[in-house]
Amino acid sequence: xxxxxxxxxxxxxxxxxxxxxxxxxxxxxxxxxxxxxxxxxxxxxxxxxxxxxxxxxxxxxxxxxxxxxxxxxxxxxxxxxxxxxxxxxxxxxxxxxxxxxxxxxxxxxxxxxxxxxxxxxxxxxxxxxxxxxxxxxxxxxxxxxxxxxxxxxxxxxxxxxxxxxxxxxxxxxxxxxxxxxxxxxxxxxxxxxxxxxxxxxxxxxxxxxxxxxxxxxxxxxxxxxxxxxxxxxxxxxxxxxxxxxxxxxxxxxxxxxxxxxxxxxxxxxxxxxxxxxxxxxxxxxxxxxxxxxxxxxxxxxxxxxxxxxxxxxxxxxxxxxxxxxxxxxxxxxxxxxx
Numbered sequence: 001x002x003x004x005x006x007x008x009x010x011x012x013x014x015x016x017x018x019x020x021x022x023x024x025x026x027x028x029x030x031x032x033x034x035x036x037x038x039x040x041x042x043x044x045x046x047x048x049x050x051x052x053x054x055x056x057x058x059x060x061x062x063x064x065x066x067x068x069x070x071x072x073x074x075x076x077x078x079x080x081x082x083x084x085x086x087x088x089x090x091x092x093x094x095x096x097x098x099x100x101x102x103x104x105x106x107x108x109x110x111x112x113x114x115x116x117x118x119x120x121x122x123x124x125x126x127x128x129x130x131x132x133x134x135x136x137x138x139x140x141x142x143x144x145x146x147x148x149x150x151x152x153x154x155x156x157x158x159x160x161x162x163x164x165x166x167x168x169x170x171x172x173x174x175x176x177x178x179x180x181x182x183x184x185x186x187x188x189x190x191x192x193x194x195x196x197x198x199x200x201x202x203x204x205x206x207x208x209x210x211x212x213x214x215x216x217x218x219x220x221x222x223x224x225x226x227x228x229x230x231x232x233x234x235x236x237x238x239x240x241x242x243x244x245x246x247x248x249x250x251x252x253x254x255x256x257x258x259x260x261x262x263x264x265x266x267x268x269x270x271x272x273x274x275x276x277x278x279x280x281x282x283x284x285x286x287x288x289x290x291x292x293x294x295x296x297x298x299x300x301x302x303x304x305x306x307x308x309x310x311x312x313x314x315x316x317x318x319x320x321x322x323x324x325x326x327x328x329x330x331x332x333x334x335x336x337x338x
Contacts, residue, residue, distance in 0.1 A: 032056055032064045032282065035075050035084040037093070038199035039221045040312060041068035044247040048312040051300035056086070059289035060282045071198060072156035079104060085278040086286075088312075090160035090269045091332040098326065103276040106328070107283065108290045108321040109268040110302075115318030117328070122220040122269075123234045124161035126169075126262035127207060130239055133259050136214070142236060142261040144173040153195040153203045153212035157185060160332060161218035161266045162200055168335040169264060201225070201249055208242065208253040215258075218266065224310030225250040234263050247310075267332060270324065287323055296320035 053064040069075040079087040080101045112119025136146040155162025183189040197203030200221030207215035225246040231238030303311030
């Protein structure tokens with residue numbers, strides 16, 4: 001009898017603890033959990049995250065909780081392992097998440113200035129410090145031949161524009177060396193040293209603080225911190241300068257300048273849902289609100305290009321959210337398979 005009583009108490013305690021652990025977790029009837037990459041987790045983007053959260057709350061009638069991260073892998077694992085309902089992630093991160101959990105589905109991506117998916121792109125950069133530009137030129141033009149033996153900074157091996165796209169470009173250029181993506185993740189085969197910034201901001205700072213000679217990062221993740229000093233946006237040879245009032249982590253390198261040696265268009269990043277924990281009705285309502293004119297005209301979400309306020313999405317013309325299917329991301333899948 002005593003043994004049964006003890007076992008009963010243990011069972012009751014375990015049941016209570018499991019119930020407590022489930023409160024507020026993804027899949028809860030009254031909470032929508034959204035996880036963010038390190039690039040979008042900074043304090044300077046809190047108002048932008050909150051605006052997105054408010055739109056989700058309005059669409060579902062539920063509370064929204066934000067999960068901020070310092071690591072790509074953690075963000076991907078969070079959505080894959082049913083610990084988040086939604087995520088904002090790059091195309092490569094979505095592809096990796098989809099491979100691990102087939103219930104991950106895209107909701108929307110931001111269009112290009114045309115208001116369509118035809119120009120729904122941002123840009124992957126390879127950048128060098130302005131004072132070192134001649135070290136990366138052959139006969140006056142930038143050449144990838146010059147990056148061999150240099151210290152290189154990527155973002156994360158799960159980053160589309162901070163690893164997959166530049167890696168594909170580099171592997172194609174050095175095809176005679178028979179390199180793999182894994183070879184680019186460590187010093188020796190091509191680079192003297194390889195760093196990972198953990199975020200696009202971190203990779204850029206690796207360059208500007210002198211820890212790397214060349215760095216990969218994207219335009220959209222650093223636009224809030226830099227300005228064109230000379231040239232045209234997203235053009236090889238353009239010089240960017242870190243703003244004097246730039247927020248962390250750029251506050252340690254204000255006034256520093258870098259030059260673009262390579263610019264490659266990349267498919268825009270999606271908002272995705274884990275349909276194993278998110279109800280279909282919530283998915284439909286979120287997609288409907290996100291693709292509405294109201295959101296397209298919300299200046300907290302699509303910030304006017306000339307605004308001094310930083311945001312997640314820029315509005316220069318007809319930008320808005322548009323629904324996409326999984327197949328839209330196949331060009332990035334193909335890069336990873338080459």
